[in-house]
Structures are given as C-alpha cells and as structure tokens.
Amino acid sequence: MAEKKVPLRTCIGCGLAKAKKELIRVVKTKEGDICLDETGRKNGRGAYLCKNAECFRKARKTKGLERSFQMAIPPEVYDILEKEFIKFESAQ
Numbered sequence: 001m002a003e004k005k006v007p008l009r010t011c012i013g014c015g016l017a018k019a020k021k022e023l024i025r026v027v028k029t030k031e032g033d034i035c036l037d038e039t040g041r042k043n044g045r046g047a048y049l050c051k052n053a054e055c056f057r058k059a060r061k062t063k064g065l066e067r068s069f070q071m072a073i074p075p076e077v078y079d080i081l082e083k084e085f086i087k088f089e090s091a092q
Helices: 051-061 064-069 075-091
Strands: 006-009 018-019 025-029 034-037 044-050
Touching: 025 075, 034 075, 044 051, 044 064, 051 064, 051 075
Parallel strands: none
Antiparallel strands: 006 018, 025 034, 025 044
C-alpha cells in the first residue's frame, strides 16, 4: 500500500518547507481580520509560520505577512499576533 502524502508548507519567516502539522497558520478572513488559526481550518487566506517566536519576528521584519496577504498590516495587528503567538508557544 502506498504511503500517505504529507502536505508541506513553507514558513514565511525562515523559508523552510515543513509538514503542515508542524506549522501554525495565520489567516486573513473575508472581513480583513488577521488572526492565528490554531486548528488550520478557518476560512480565508492563510500563511504559515514555524511554532517559534523567532520566525514570527523574522516574518515581521521582512514583511512576509504583508506579501502573503497583499496588504499593509498595521503595527497594532503585529503586536496582537505576537502576544497570541507567544501565548500559543508557551502552551505547548
């Protein structure tokens, strides 16, 4: 029997391709809200990050989320995402 194919996604912070389950998804909803998607199933445009704060900081510095979502992201949204990200990271 053939092995099941593991979906790969690329981290927008470090650029490494990893299994989808090893990354966390940041989603932009139809309303334009940007939030963390811990389940990976919310509707909207998604971008993936490694589950460490360093990759989030790299993505912020290189404007990876802005390129992925093709829009300017205010610093307040980045601050909220960083707090959520750190909370998620410490829960694991």
